[in-house]
Amino acid sequence: MTKETQPISTQEFTDKISLHRESLEEKIYNSLPPKIIELIKRTRNKTRQTLGINPENFVVILGEQTYGLNECPKVIGKRIFAKGLEKHGIQPIELFAVYDIASSEGAIYRMQIPHPNSPDGFISLNILKGWEQKKNVATVGFRPPTLEELSKALSTITSLYGKPKSDNLKEYLGKFYLTQSNYANANIEILREFLRQIGLQIATWASDGVLDTLIAKNGGMEVMLYLWPKLIEEAKKHFVDGVRIPEIQEAPFFLYHLEGCYGRMLTKFTNFDSNKELQIDSQVFSKCLHCGFSETTTPQEIIESGRIITWRAIPRVIAYSTLGIADGHITGGGSRYNKVAKPTIERLGLPYFPITNMNLDGGIFVYESSACKKGGKYKEKSDQLVKEGKVAMADLILSIGVRQLREVVEETLNNGVTTNTKLVFERTLPKNSQIIEF
Numbered sequence: 001m002t003k004e005t006q007p008i009s010t011q012e013f014t015d016k017i018s019l020h021r022e023s024l025e026e027k028i029y030n031s032l033p034p035k036i037i038e039l040i041k042r043t044r045n046k047t048r049q050t051l052g053i054n055p056e057n058f059v060v061i062l063g064e065q066t067y068g069l070n071e072c073p074k075v076i077g078k079r080i081f082a083k084g085l086e087k088h089g090i091q092p093i094e095l096f097a098v099y100d101i102a103s104s105e106g107a108i109y110r111m112q113i114p115h116p117n118s119p120d121g122f123i124s125l126n127i128l129k130g131w132e133q134k135k136n137v138a139t140v141g142f143r144p145p146t147l148e149e150l151s152k153a154l155s156t157i158t159s160l161y162g163k164p165k166s167d168n169l170k171e172y173l174g175k176f177y178l179t180q181s182n183y184a185n186a187n188i189e190i191l192r193e194f195l196r197q198i199g200l201q202i203a204t205w206a207s208d209g210v211l212d213t214l215i216a217k218n219g220g221m222e223v224m225l226y227l228w229p230k231l232i233e234e235a236k237k238h239f240v241d242g243v244r245i246p247e248i249q250e251a252p253f254f255l256y257h258l259e260g261c262y263g264r265m266l267t268k269f270t271n272f273d274s275n276k277e278l279q280i281d282s283q284v285f286s287k288c289l290h291c292g293f294s295e296t297t298t299p300q301e302i303i304e305s306g307r308i309i310t311w312r313a314i315p316r317v318i319a320y321s322t323l324g325i326a327d328g329h330i331t332g333g334g335s336r337y338n339k340v341a342k343p344t345i346e347r348l349g350l351p352y353f354p355i356t357n358m359n360l361d362g363g364i365f366v367y368e369s370s371a372c373k374k375g376g377k378y379k380e381k382s383d384q385l386v387k388e389g390k391v392a393m394a395d396l397i398l399s400i401g402v403r404q405l406r407e408v409v410e411e412t413l414n415n416g417v418t419t420n421t422k423l424v425f426e427r428t429l430p431k432n433s434q435i436i437e438f
């Protein structure tokens, strides 16, 4: 067995978290000036308090996109591990990236459904109309689909799963899309309510905009400005394919054109001088990627106005770990930026939280898709995609239903969880069953 596939139990991960927490203060004291140490403490305590987390608690963070039921089922695996950690007194916090831009990952706009008569073994349903024209717009800046658009997008699932199930899914999604003003928040509600129904809802959650802005306001901005040039110099030595290392003159955070189009704004320090430290009143030039609007501001002005920021990927995980917002991180197996962030921060003598991911070999959910039951020319291909967990969670719900999911989840949690845990479902739901409550 290679190191990656060696399963880790929730007890083992709890021990890692505890060890990390013990060394955190010491590493910070040995590596940073007193002013920065004070700012780190303040950031951790105030941010945790605002989120309703006791500063002394052990916290594990899991990140999530706002894909709703377009998500692959592997994200549920993260929750199973998080719920397993709760039994050891670890508090999970769920972080939703509502400021991800539409083009960044396909599942924001596309629901991938297995299809045994399609040459690819799947079909893609476009859930977010018009995303092509707004590629650099944050998902929180999109309106949800109307009932008509949703019906159109989901029309092909009726022939695959049957009318009662398809109607049930449509009504469930419609309930949230019609009552929420934006796509990202509707999808958070859609996922969280589904997780509640199967016994996997995480009590504490925040959006990236809220959490990152809080961190910045509570002292994290000054810490990050102090660390930034050192971080970038070091990060360049730990280059990993597919992870872009920002230039030093780029700011560690993104802004958004919130009074205009909700486009992401690229930020750059003007007059950057490598011999001088970055200050809270250093000038930042920002330009909207969607409409081209530009402006100049400072970190101080941003904080004082309460304006939303999100950290870039590498400074974000460093903010969460080194500033002690969380003591551990559960990923879905991606999150390549950790491979740059971890050695970078450790070379600076600073702590980085332990990371774990569910072993995704062969997927986490073992079930037969209702869409593949009738068979077809490309059934083998579509079965394989289902097995690997590469189709939307909607397929899992349409095939298994929340009731059976809840039973198996409960049983799994009672038996104890490792990163190799699989959930096996013996039967697919009959045609006329209700799949989800609403």
Ligand SMILES: [Zn+2]
Pocket: 257, 260, 261, 262, 263, 288, 289, 290, 291, 292, 293
């Ligand atoms: Zn704009």
